[in-house]
Amino acid sequence: MTRTHHEPEYHWTVPVAGDGRETNPAHWPRGGWNPAEQRTFRPAFRDERGDRFGAFDYLSAVGRAADVAGFDGVTVPYDPAGEDSWITAGTLLRESRWLRVGAEFHPGFATPVYAAKLSVTLQRFTDARLDWHVVVDADETAQRALGDFVTGDDRYARADEFLTVARGVWHERAFSYEGRFHQVVAGGFFGPLSGVPFPRVHLTGTSDAALALSAKHADVHVFALDADPAVLAGHIARLRAAAGARRDGIGIGLRVPLLVREDANEAAEALTRRAGTGAGTGAGLSAADNAVVWHGFDAFGHRDTAGLVGSYDGVAARLAEYRETLGITRFFLAARPAAEEAYRIGEHLLPRLHAAAPTPAKASA
Secondary structure (H helix, E strand, O other), X not given: OOOOOOOOEEEEEOOOOOOOOOOOHHHOOHHHOOOOOOOEEEOOEEOOOHHHOOHHHHHHHHHHHXXXXXXXXXXXXXXXXXXXXXXXXXXXXXXXXXXXXXXXXXXXXXXXXXHHHHHHHHHHHOOOOEEXXXXXXXXXXXXHHOOOOOOOOHHXXXXXXXXXXXXXXXXXXXEEEXXXXXXXXXXXXXXXXXXXXXXXXXXXXXXXXXXHHHHHHOOEEEEEOOOOHHHHHHHHHHHHHHHHHHHHHOEEEEEEEEEEEOOHHHHHHHHHHHHOOOHHHHOOOOOOOOEEEEEOHHHHXXXXXXXXXXXXXXXXXXXXXXXXXXXXXXXEEEOOOHHHHHHHHHHHOHHHHHHHOOOHHHHOO
């Protein structure tokens, strides 16, 4: 069943560049699995597999955890220092039956025709569960190291052409296009490669260029959490103004790192252990049902600085508030360590979120 933009979805984030199991982030192995660590499950049992359990096995375990926990999907980030998002996403798609899997990628990684060909095959093999998360505003130093020297507003012009060409060859049998960055003559997919749903396109950013690109191409625009809801509301209003007649066709998403526990005191204690003495107090947690925006999640290996710390009830109430007041219905959640926290959040937080969600009829009213 295809969901509307009014129905909430909750997606988990796969840690392709480390999971914070080492105190020093410089020592985090790819995938977050530490091969030097002897894992003890019970006093009498140890993991004796050694190098037979590797980094990708851990990423696979994160995907299975998200599937079992009841998430709607997972996102595989684009990170030049991490595992490749396409390979990881393709494997997680084949290992699950229900999850949507979002592959983050930069438009400079390949031609749009090749990206579309990769995607049409993944869609055919996995019941059309692939999403695209197109990262336009990537770190320029990292991109130059990868051989990409497109900068400034040209990045958005290229992304516009990339998405135009990808959709063109996907839906037309003789698509031709001549642009500054991409050219195609009579391109298109035939036979079994035709008639497959195009991946849902996710875009990000708050600049005028980013919002204009989303207004034209996005199925979902994803924002990072801000401590001030008014700032988010302003960005969303700008997006909807840019989208014009398409405004109701664009879903609004939010990336939210989490640290959640049974009550606020336990969450504060966990934050103190992880971030150092005084961090829990500084987070401002004061009540059993409280949740606050805390700045410092980037020190735990997250891409974003701001996230939510608090009790299950408090965090559920805060996310419901974002949904009801700002119209956000796509939540891209993350926590460390990813496999264990996926089970925790699936057991304790997701049921609260689903209980608080409006019915489709109510949401679309």
